[in-house]
Amino acid sequence: MDINSALQALRDPLGVPFFPWVFQLLMVLTFALHILFVNLVVGGLALAVYEHFKGGDFNLRLSKALAQVSTVNLSVAIVLGVAPLLFVQVIYDPFWYASNSLSAWWAMAFLLVIALGFLATYVFYLKRKKSPQGYGLFGVSGLVFVLCAGIIISALSVQALVPQKWLEWYSANGGLATTGTSLYHFEIGRFSHFIVPAFINIGIFMMLYAWYFRPRADADAAYLDWVGRSGAKMAKIAAMIQVVVGFWWLLTVPADLHFMRNPFLWIGASLGLLLLVGLMKAESAPDRYAIPMALLSFVAILGMGTAREALRMAYLGVFDYSIYTYPLNIDWGSTALFLVTFVMGLVVIAYPMTVAFKLGRGTLTES
Amino acid sequence: MYPLFEFPTIGGGMIIALIATFHILPCHLATGGFWMAYFLERRGHADKNQELLDYIKHFALMILIFCFVLGSITGVGIWFASTIISPRAISGLIHTYVWGWATEWVFFIIEIVAIYTYYYTFGKVAPKTHMRIGLIYAWAAWISMVIITGILAFMMTPGKWLETGGFFDGFFNPTYWPQLFYRTMMMLAISGMFAAVMAGFMKDGKTQNYVVKTAGRWGLAGMVLGALFAVWYYFKLPATAHEILASIPYAAMMFKVSLVIGAVMAIYFALLIFGQTPLAHPVVAIPMVFVLFVGIGGGESVREFSRRPYLMPGYMYSNQIIAHDFEVKGIKSEVARFQKDGFLQSNYFVPADWRNINEKNYLKAGMLLTKANCVICHTMEADGRSSLPRLIERIGITAAADLAAYLKTIGDDYPYMPAFAGNDVERRAAAAYMVSIVPNNEAEPPTPAWVLNGDE
Ligand code: HEM
Numbered sequence A: 001m002d003i004n005s006a007l008q009a010l011r012d013p014l015g016v017p018f019f020p021w022v023f024q025l026l027m028v029l030t031f032a033l034h035i036l037f038v039n040l041v042v043g044g045l046a047l048a049v050y051e052h053f054k055g056g057d058f059n060l061r062l063s064k065a066l067a068q069v070s071t072v073n074l075s076v077a078i079v080l081g082v083a084p085l086l087f088v089q090v091i092y093d094p095f096w097y098a099s100n101s102l103s104a105w106w107a108m109a110f111l112l113v114i115a116l117g118f119l120a121t122y123v124f125y126l127k128r129k130k131s132p133q134g135y136g137l138f139g140v141s142g143l144v145f146v147l148c149a150g151i152i153i154s155a156l157s158v159q160a161l162v163p164q165k166w167l168e169w170y171s172a173n174g175g176l177a178t179t180g181t182s183l184y185h186f187e188i189g190r191f192s193h194f195i196v197p198a199f200i201n202i203g204i205f206m207m208l209y210a211w212y213f214r215p216r217a218d219a220d221a222a223y224l225d226w227v228g229r230s231g232a233k234m235a236k237i238a239a240m241i242q243v244v245v246g247f248w249w250l251l252t253v254p255a256d257l258h259f260m261r262n263p264f265l266w267i268g269a270s271l272g273l274l275l276l277v278g279l280m281k282a283e284s285a286p287d288r289y290a291i292p293m294a295l296l297s298f299v300a301i302l303g304m305g306t307a308r309e310a311l312r313m314a315y316l317g318v319f320d321y322s323i324y325t326y327p328l329n330i331d332w333g334s335t336a337l338f339l340v341t342f343v344m345g346l347v348v349i350a351y352p353m354t355v356a357f358k359l360g361r362g363t364l365t366e367s
Numbered sequence B: 001m002y003p004l005f006e007f008p009t010i011g012g013g014m015i016i017a018l019i020a021t022f023h024i025l026p027c028h029l030a031t032g033g034f035w036m037a038y039f040l041e042r043r044g045h046a047d048k049n050q051e052l053l054d055y056i057k058h059f060a061l062m063i064l065i066f067c068f069v070l071g072s073i074t075g076v077g078i079w080f081a082s083t084i085i086s087p088r089a090i091s092g093l094i095h096t097y098v099w100g101w102a103t104e105w106v107f108f109i110i111e112i113v114a115i116y117t118y119y120y121t122f123g124k125v126a127p128k129t130h131m132r133i134g135l136i137y138a139w140a141a142w143i144s145m146v147i148i149t150g151i152l153a154f155m156m157t158p159g160k161w162l163e164t165g166g167f168f169d170g171f172f173n174p175t176y177w178p179q180l181f182y183r184t185m186m187m188l189a190i191s192g193m194f195a196a197v198m199a200g201f202m203k204d205g206k207t208q209n210y211v212v213k214t215a216g217r218w219g220l221a222g223m224v225l226g227a228l229f230a231v232w233y234y235f236k237l238p239a240t241a242h243e244i245l246a247s248i249p250y251a252a253m254m255f256k257v258s259l260v261i262g263a264v265m266a267i268y269f270a271l272l273i274f275g276q277t278p279l280a281h282p283v284v285a286i287p288m289v290f291v292l293f294v295g296i297g298g299g300e301s302v303r304e305f306s307r308r309p310y311l312m313p314g315y316m317y318s319n320q321i322i323a324h325d326f327e328v329k330g331i332k333s334e335v336a337r338f339q340k341d342g343f344l345q346s347n348y349f350v351p352a353d354w355r356n357i358n359e360k361n362y363l364k365a366g367m368l369l370t371k372a373n374c375v376i377c378h379t380m381e382a383d384g385r386s387s388l389p390r391l392i393e394r395i396g397i398t399a400a401a402d403l404a405a406y407l408k409t410i411g412d413d414y415p416y417m418p419a420f421a422g423n424d425v426e427r428r429a430a431a432a433y434m435v436s437i438v439p440n441n442e443a444e445p446p447t448p449a450w451v452l453n454g455d456e
Helices: A003-010 A020-054 A057-091 A095-103 A106-130 A134-160 A161-172 A190-194 A198-211 A221-252 A265-281 A285-317 A332-363 B012-045 B050-085 B087-120 B127-156 B167-170 B178-200 B207-235 B239-247 B249-273 B282-306 B334-341 B362-376 B388-394 B400-411 B424-437 B448-453
Strands: B309-312
Touching: A003 A095, A003 A161, A020 A057, A020 A106, A020 A134, A020 A190, A020 A285, A057 A095, A057 A106, A057 A134, A057 A198, A057 A221, A057 B050, A057 B087, A057 B127, A057 B207, A057 B388, A095 A106, A095 A134, A095 A161, A095 B087, A106 A134, A106 B050, A106 B127, A106 B207, A134 A190, A161 B167, A190 A198, A190 A221, A198 A221, A198 A265, A198 A285, A198 A332, A221 A265, A221 A285, A221 B448, A265 A285, A332 B127, B012 B050, B012 B127, B012 B178, B012 B207, B012 B282, B050 B178, B050 B207, B087 B167, B087 B309, B127 B167, B127 B178, B127 B309, B178 B207, B178 B249, B178 B282, B178 B388, B207 B249, B239 B282, B249 B282, B362 B424, B362 B448, B388 B424, B400 B448, B424 B448
Parallel strands: none
Antiparallel strands: none
16 A cells, blocks of 8 residues: 555545635634744743843833733633644644654643643742742743643644655554654754744734833833833844744755745745834834734734645645545535634624723723 | 554553543533632622622632643643544544534633633623623533533434434434533532632631532532433433443443442532531542542543443444444445455555565564554553453463454454454454463464464
8 A cells, every 4th residue: 555545545534524625724824823822922931031030120020921921822822722733633634643643642741741831830920929039940941841842743743744754653673663652753943933933923012012001091101112122122133033044944845845936935935024124113113013013923924824834735745635635525504603603702702802901901991 | 544552551541531530620610610600709799798709709710720721731632642542533523523623612712711801800890891701701611511512422322423424413412412411510510519629718707608508509409410410311321331331340330439429429518508618628628529530530431431332333433443334424334344355455554564464474463453453442461451461361262263263253242342353364363462462371372374374
């Protein structure tokens, strides 16, 4: 049995309940949201820890705010991870399941380190009330755990792209590797390309922070100026590094995939460059640039996510695998159920979000 | 079939059940806790009782941490554990219920936005606004249960789905309503337990007595009504499930454990109602959480056992092999195919030089076949849980030929075990491997010639 037909045979015989491109679209969209919040957690924790150890009035205030928001962002990142986790298993099931089974212990460890990272982050945030300078090590370990989670999931994603290696791994040393203890394939360039933007996005987050709290009656203008400016500066530097990382990664992508000629790559890269140009200007007026930069950054992340998906299609095209030929078993009823609920959900969350937004900003008016 | 993963000593099935048990406490609390919070907060505002309001704020924070750390991670954990232990089963569920899960996910998003807003606006917005946000959370969380119960019940009793393959035919299956009511009652009981634990940390006085009493009422109501719905649920289970509960001692014991613990919990809650506030002290209440946990574990084991030998009853066996033809989707039984064409020839994840059984590789191929067929329910170690070598020892088979004959009818002779999926040579190779791992087996090992040609 050759690998091409094996991949067809591994597909779920039940087929997919709706057109594969819909799942693909939702997967790319929710992945972009997921990685945005992952970025905010990684950047937020890293900066919270740095400012924590650096000390100083402004620094500690910022550190505290970032530690707090990291607990929220981590929950959001996890919940947002559930959606791409679901959709990837619908259209790329052979790849996802093979990669995970081969590294089974790592798939379990992934959740363990997230749980530990979560608890450490909570301790870092909650306990600092009592001793402002203590508990820094919890922040450090929170960051390390979260990064480990990222390394594992990135390795699992990359392993899924190289089906030609699976059987070799599985039957190494003349036996059967049913122990799932090895992690086989990790690309530091690829991983960095998803993690360096943490500093772009937390920088933009700081610009938003300054913009958001400005109208409050008790706002401390000097502090907010400092936060906004530091954020803009950091975002700019990180964006420059990201350009370098991007090309570094690109050079390691196998040449026979002809990815350099892929339009989605260049769309994504151009959006990144556009963001860099915007950030060069933002330092002069962080408040004014906060919203446009946040939007632009999200669009750039979408571009990056789309390019990532195009790369996956290039990798798997070598094996004649295309999600668009997945056998269909269309189920209109349940598709409609989801779409209606999805729209309804957006309407419902608008209410608590508005209350929270106005309250924090000091613009809530009610009886 | 995907690469196999063997969980040493306790076995993969047990790991899923264990994580599921850990998940049930936080997830039922996440769904039920805010009905309690809403109820108490209304009371707190009506009586202008600041102590009660402080209690609820703390209650909400603990739910936030406990449910959103443990609940969400163990939830994803069940999923990842299933992914590595029986990928084809989780794949089958996902390809049937992806939109169900996606719909549930929308409610997760609502929950997470609502609960953080609730917590961070506590005491800072008008009571009405605040309670409205609490209610949004409570409804969203309960609706997520309404959805997931359909998928969980499907795994027990797929109902008409087996004929039509339709999403809603499988969703609203024979055990859906009893399970939904049962789980709803359990969620109230678990919230009662949690409220009691949290009340144990309050200072003594009227407010504490009030909270403890309320916790006891919710707990008792949940246990008593839950028991009624559990009876309904029990009678809706298919006959094979009842047969399994009667014939496997471990399952029968777990069933009794969960019944006894149900009764113990009911008594505990009754005592709380009748003014035994000191029983909410952490020294008592925290061990009671542990007791409840064991009871849930018992219930989970019963659930796991009673759908044997299937993961998706009527369609896919526990070992991920498709058991029967599924006409409407045009799917053919894999058991039949593997018995005819051979397992090794039909699957990709087989080392190339094991694909054709010969005198050199038959033990290795036998190992692969044994694991593919049996490792989901039995461990290969002599000191493992539900150890295959020990069970073979127990039934007194020592010769490979006898075991090969045993494997031929295993699917017919036991209600809880699937048929062996492999052709005759493969069955003999598997038997040869199995007798080789039985400790202190003194019988003559089979000859390669017998494995290859047989003499049955
Ligand atoms: C909190 C720590 C986490 C970090 C740092 C993290 C980071 C990442 C990174 C860097 C990637 C890109 C991997 C690559 O393509 O090379 C990724 C992808 C992904 N993550 Fe996360 N993640 C985290 C948590 C989660 C959780 C909890 C889930 C599931 C609930 C999840 C689900 C996913 C999925 C499904 C993908 C896409 C996989 C694919 O398309 O092949 N992540 N994550």
